[in-house]
Amino acid sequence: MAHKHPRILVINPNSNQAVTDGLVGALEVFKPTGAFIECVTLQSGPYGIETQADIESVTLPLAEIVRSRTDVDCFVIACYSDPGLHVCRDATDKPVLGIQESGVLTALARGDRFGVIALHPASIRRHLRYLRQMCVTGRLANERSVNLSVAQSASADGTFNSLVEVGMQLRDTDGADTVILGCAGMAKHRANLEQKLGIPVIDPVQAAVGLGISLSSLNM
Numbered sequence: 754m755a756h757k758h759p760r761i762l763v764i765n766p767n768s769n770q771a772v773t774d775g776l777v778g779a780l781e782v783f784k785p786t787g788a789f790i791e792c793v794t795l796q797s798g799p800y801g802i803e804t805q806a807d808i809e810s811v812t813l814p815l816a817e818i819v820r821s822r823t824d825v826d827c828f829v830i831a832c833y834s835d836p837g838l839h840v841c842r843d844a845t846d847k848p849v850l851g852i853q854e855s856g857v858l859t860a861l862a863r864g865d866r867f868g869v870i871a872l873h874p875a876s877i878r879r880h881l882r883y884l885r886q887m888c889v890t891g892r893l894a895n896e897r898s899v900n901l902s903v904a905q906s907a908s909a910d911g912t913f914n915s916l917v918e919v920g921m922q923l924r925d926t927d928g929a930d931t932v933i934l935g936c937a938g939m940a941k942h943r944a945n946l947e948q949k950l951g952i953p954v955i956d957p958v959q960a961a962v963g964l965g966i967s968l969s970s971l972n973m
Contacts, residue, residue, distance in 0.1 A: 758787040759969030779940035812837035827965035856957025868929030869896040894929035
């Protein structure tokens with residue numbers, strides 16, 4: 754049974770604490786809901802999840818965390834590749850949400866055609882494979898890369914300018930009327946980017962946590 758105030762565990766599958774700190778800041782918006790949101794770092798994970806091998810390497814450690822945390826109502830896997838999502842769902846009867854899946858579902862509710870800002874060109878192929886599995890490629894305007902590492906996305910001074918440049922390409926060239934940030938490390942830029950672009954910009958971590966609070970409150 755769900756608690757009066759939902760307890761959400763947000764897991765950063767990489768070992769970069771700066772990314773986790775960024776998640777904490779981005780999720781401050783949920784304080785008025787009364788939900789208890791805990792953000793943790795997978796210390797054994799790679800510093801950045803940037804390859805399929807990185808994704809596979811964190812699957813079982815994530816499932817162990819999910820299996821062991823019986824004190825929470827919902828889990829969020831805070832990596833845009835949704836690593837270990839289905840294995841983690843098999844490990845619990847609580848909701849387990851991936852941020853890519855949640856971000857896309859939110860984008861579909863906010864606009865007709867969504868664009869995605871990816872970190873690196875190599876990640877786009879993985880993301881497109883996932884979108885095909887979700888059967889939503891007909892609503893995808895395009896996915897473009899800022900060509901950064903996970904660490905750079907969380908700390909580089911020029912990250913915001915790169916996001917603006919790519920976001921404008923998605924909006925003006927590709928016809929996107931909403932944009933998804935394709936990495937948990939971009940969270941702190943969402944509000945400023947939305948103001949700059951003038952269209953909805955979705956932080957997928959916020960999208961997943963918002964969905965998790967709703968599911969937990971409804972005991973679904």
